[in-house]
Amino acid sequence: MNQRTLETLEYAKVKSQMRDLAACSLGKARIDAMVPFTVKDDAEHELAVVDEALQMLYRFGPLPFGGVTDIRSALRKAEIGGVLGTDELNRIVDFIQGGRRVRQALQVEPEQLDVPRLRQTALQLFDARKTEEEIRKAVGDDGTVWDHASPELARLRNQRRQLESRMRQQLEQMLRSHARYLQDPVIAMRGNNLCLPVRLEYKNQVQGIVHDVSASGATVFVEPQSVVESGARVRGLLVEEEREVERILQKLSGLVAEVAEELEENVAALGEVDQWFAKAAWARKEDCERPVLRQDGVWILRHARHPLIAKAQAVPIDLSLGDHHQMLIITGPNTGGKTVTLKTVGILTLLAMSGSFLPSRQPCDIGWCDDIFADIGDEQSIEQSLSTFSSHLRNIVQMFRQVTMNSLVLLDELGAGTDPAEGAALSMAILDHLKALGAKVVATTHYAELKVYAMNDSALINASMEFDVETLQPTYRLRLGVPGRSNALAIAQRLGLHASIIEQARAYVRTDDARIDALIESMEKAQRETERLHREADIAKRNVKALEAELERREAEFHTETDKLRQQAAAEARTIVERAKQESERIIRELRSRRDSGQVKDHELVELRKGLESALPRELERIVKKVRQREQIKVGAIVRVASLGQKGEVVEMSDDGETLTVQLGLLKMKVKQSDIELLQNADGSNSSGAAAGGRSVKRGLPRQMSLQLDIRGETVEEAISRIDKYLDDAVMNGLARVTIVHGKGTGALRDGVRRYLSRHAQVKEWIRGGPGEGGDGATLVTLQ
Structure with a gap:
């Protein structure tokens, strides 16, 4: 990058702002040596890492760089066989510990914050913990060599x-x-x-x-x-x-010398990390945005400002270059902000090419260029007998030796310092040459000829710095597409110059110049009106978006309320079902108490329960059944296709569960969920929850209902009481067969149980257990 350009655009002053935010001397040294990258991919990588650093700053705060200093001189001394003093060894220990703290801080889990480049840098940091421990065993913090x-x-x-x-x-x-x-x-x-x-x-x-x-x-x-x-x-x-x-x-x-190369790499890496976080801290302080680097040579600045002007005082500018126009010609009165605009374009380009964020309210597009040339300011030199014009011309001659189609050229007061007619002619010739080279140009001038020149060439576009004639103050706002006026006569009149003198001056103004000023004034009015209409359109657009957001919010609330009502209705349905079941249990308990007095039989209890369950509202029962069925149907379940009246196996389900693929013999077809009746779950149980092959009843087997009863160690009287209740529960839950484990022992408990089972009303038959079923220590009971 052209060194003179860096000085002209005050690149070092911006670096100084970043340097003050570096945490250690390594980062400060890196920023001092910072220059724009020469390869676009390198700058893109730098921007990406600074972006990650900025995210970490907002989320976790600054990194712990305590103890990280430049130890390279001590490392080189150790490498050539020198003996390090205790102070140097302590500095190396502090560096190792500081590097470890930075490494740990950068190892953020992706779930917390996705910073892959910083995490990769952390993994590359060498942890010389063994060297640190060896030094600490021998040398104290105060430099004392321990006795041990x-x-x-x-x-x-x-x-x-x-x-x-x-x-x-x-x-x-x-x-x-x-x-x-x-x-x-x-x-x-x-x-x-x-x-x-x-x-x-x-x-x-x-x-x-x-x-x-x-x-x-x-x-x-x-x-x-x-x-x-x-x-x-x-x-x-x-x-x-x-x-x-x-x-x-x-x-x-000697131990330090063994890891000197790794520690030197750590020095470079930690300096780079500190530089990244200094850039991120500067971006946060200046409210910066990440720029977009473009290879097509297009600049689009959006509410951008110069970084050396205080945020409260800076007037943001909007500017485009290279998309439709190769050159931008800025005109307007003195102290109106032309030079600041010129420098803003230059310094923001340098910063973006250096991998830094830009002070702007929105992301800016920056064209990637191989070099930037700037001729800004009055460089008159008495010692070298150079006038202002000669100095500018010398700089331009030097530029022409290096300018290419990928260059950005910034020219301040082009053609100034000589005869206006010749200066304007020379300026147009210089612009013609730069246009032929393909370079992107931003130039400032006072010449009216250049305003007309820009209006007649599609490669150029006029721009002006706005000036408030009423207050005689510049607004520093850049207007694209409209050339500026000097406003000299208006300013003179406002300051109190006699009206006759003003009129006489107007008479001396050439007719062409007067027409140009009138045309410019008309264009300014038209642009102000256009901007007003744009603002109104933007307000209307924001209002429409606000209405759309409100409608979307209300629609979301409607769907949420609908889902809530559906869930409430389902909950109420479950409550009704549960209440009906509780009522049936209560009646059955009451009837069982009567049964104990011999008034009611067990089969009457079962029939009564069935009657109670069938008394549920049919529609409610259907809804509950559908909800349960929807939850139970899985791949492998046996179902009946209602429209066909055939049974089949579910082999595939859609993501939303609304469509099932059912294998019906050799035929495989897709069926809607509403046309399906569940017969057997994928785990082998039926739709009621009972094991396949068992008796089909409306209630499923509760999880606490066991298929066997263990009464070993009990007396016959105690066992019969438990068996009676167990068999009642088995009948109520539709079990066809249960097992009673009584053990062999003396045979008294076994015989007493079997005698009771022989006369029990709900027992169809009983047999002794077979091999693997407990043998004579168990009795298998088949229920009515």
């Missing part, structure tokens, strides 16, 4: 401490015995030597080595002879200790 870093270091330090302890004991004893010779009763350190502060006049009374003299000369610091040898030994141990610490640090440096 090695057995040798522990031994040396223990020996030194023991010697120092004995030396202190000796010196403390001398403090008491030589107190009259001492300046102060304290033990002083001079270098690595333990000394006594002896008065100068008594220095010969204490045998030893003088290591220092006080500033006043009144005190000498003497290492007593009794501890000299021990002191020498301590100093020797200190030297050995330093060598051992050096050896330990060398070993740890």
Whole structure:
């Protein structure tokens, strides 16, 4: 990318805004080095990752980058065999821990948030946990090498401490015995030597080595002879200790060197992640939208603003280039915002090509270009004897050497600084050349000739910066399709210039120029009217959409209410059925109590229950049956096709369950759900819930009703009471055959039960259990 363009469009200032939002020095360095991508796919990938980072920021907040610093110098030192200090090792440990925290934060489950690119980056981060643990075993947070870093270091330090302890004991004893010779009763350190502060006049009374003299000369610091040898030994141990610490640090440096390459990759990856999140934080702060990069060289800016202008002050612009027009010519008064518009197009293109979001209310389309050329501002140079015109022309000459059909060219005050007629002619020639090259151009000018030039060429389109003549203030709004006016006479009149002078000036204005201004004024009025109509149409469109949404909401409420009423009706039907069954149970219990007195027989109870069930409303019974049948019919169920009167097997069901495919012998046909009657479920039970082959009754077998009764261990009297109730329940539930398990034992319980069964009214017959059925320890009962 052209370096001069980056400087002209103040690219570094925008990067500085992003840099302030980076969490660590690695991200700041990445942003400092950021330039537009040269390959569109790379920029697309960057935008996608920044989009994921922005989603994570909104959902979980910023990443924990604490401890992540630039450790590359320490890694390179370790790689070439250097010995790392404890501070460098601690920085490496902090980096490893910080990288792990970032890695864990990025590993978001897809169910929570779908950020595949960030998750993939997290998986690529190397976790040097083993190296971290080895360093932490030997080096503390404060840089201390622990005693347990090695057995040798522990031994040396223990020996030194023991010697120092004995030396202190000796010196403390001398403090008491030589107190009259001492300046102060304290033990002083001079270098690595333990000394006594002896008065100068008594220095010969204490045998030893003088290591220092006080500033006043009144005190000498003497290492007593009794501890000299021990002191020498301590100093020797200190030297050995330093060598051992050096050896330990060398070993740890070797461990760091083993993973240096992986950690360097982590440095690069974490710097990149920090850069992504800095871009995302900037996008959130500036209310940005993700741009759409286009290969066809089309720019469509929608409510876009310059990132260096405060949001509260910036006036968004709408602009299109490259779709129908190759060049955009912007005219209008000074300080109206022409140059800002020019820079907005340029800086937004640079940011989009850098993989950054753009400050706009809606997503903008940005044409991908190989380079951007900008000639903006007054670059007059006294030292180089260059006028404004010469400076602009020199820049344009340099552009022509590099411009291609995929370039974006931004020209401010084209042709300014020279004779208007020649300047306008030269400007049109320059635009003709750029048009022939196929480059996309945005240019600003004051020349009326260029307005006419743009109106007569379909490749060009006029645009203007709106100016309020009443207030004499620019509105900074860009109007496409309408050239601008200088408004010099209107401004002069508003400021109070004498009317005669204004009239005289109008007389000097060329007729052609006056007609052009009148035409422009008419076009401006027409465009304002068009915009008013567009606004009204937009309001009407929004109202229609609101009405459509209201109708859809009411329709949804209607369907919801209908479903609710249907469910309520079904619930009421189930309540009626349940109430009828409860009533039948109550009557039967009452009649059973009478039966105990011999007034009613069991078969009468069954008939009475059938009568109660048949007393249910037919329509309600049909609805309940249909609902249950719909729930029970599965593939494999045996059904009857009512319209044909034939039985078959369900082999396939539609997704909504309304249409079934039934195998009728050799014939397979599709049948509606309403034309089906369930005979047997897919699990082998019949439509009532009883086992296939059992007796068909209206009620199914309750889940708590067992097919056998175990009475082992009971007395005959207790067993008969339970058997009586069990057989009643079996008859009521339509069981044809049950088993009573009584065991063999002495045979008393077996004989008593069988005698009772022989005279029971509901027992058709009983037989002893066969092989696998309990043998003589069980009795199989067939009911009436």
